[in-house]
Amino acid sequence: MTEPDFLxxxxxxxxxxxxEYAKIFHHELAGKPLDRAMFAAFAELVRAGGGPVADIGSGPGRVTEHLHGLGLEVFGVDLSPEMVALARRTHPGLRFEVGSMLALDLPDGGLGGLVANYSIIHLPxxxxxxxxxxFHRVxxxxxxxxxxxxxxxxxxxxTERFGRRIDLEFHRRRPDHVADLLVKAGFAMTAQLVREPMxxxxxxxxxxxxxxRRPA
Ligand SMILES: C[S@@+](CC[C@H](N)C(=O)[O-])C[C@H]1O[C@@H](n2cnc3c(N)ncnc32)[C@H](O)[C@@H]1O
Structure with missing residues (x-):
């Protein structure tokens, strides 16, 4: 099957x-208490039910590492082989695989949690x-x-980032719209945080x- 151009x-x-992305965003979470609070709540919910966590669109693995520090058994998946190679070098104790969120190489119902931190932004x-x-299936x-x-x-x-030529689409979205789509996919909403720019x-x-959450 031919791959879509956007991928x-x-x-x-x-x-x-x-x-460059890894260097700039390495310490970013340290200055974002509300983001950390949502990860902490997520981790507490997942720990109560158990099961592994996939960080989908894990990039350099900074969030994967943060979730690991919160006591989760977590691995990363990313579309970009360079990101995966970099994440493996930076976090040798964690597992990172190349893959797309549109066709995850994961079994049905195997995960206790799934994080997509600024990775759905590149989907049409x-x-x-x-x-x-x-996400619901896995x-x-x-x-x-x-x-x-x-x-x-x-x-x-x-067309340019960090002095490099790129060809990247990204989408800002309304939280209510994303929540509607999640409910249509079979999820039940737990919480929505909207915060101002730091x-x-x-x-x-x-x-x-x-x-x-996927209803029990
Ligand atoms: C803005 S970065 C966020 C990286 C990481 N989640 C973080 O917070 O640092 C977006 C990441 O999503 C990945 N990505 C984009 N589309 C993807 C897809 N269809 N499947 C898996 N990963 C994807 C990109 O390769 C990139 O590493």
Missing amino acids: RSTRASYDAVAA EDRLPGAFAE LAPGGHLLVAFQVGDERKHL EGSTEPTQQACLLA
């Missing part, structure tokens, strides 16, 4: 910027239901989902973090 260009773009609108169906009944993304209505096309950060918009 090819997203992969090539993140391959090109992997090293018509691909969101397919991704959420995959989570065990009672499993928990965390999805974070920038709030807004814009679709942007980036002072002194490069964030141009509000940021959303949604918690949902």
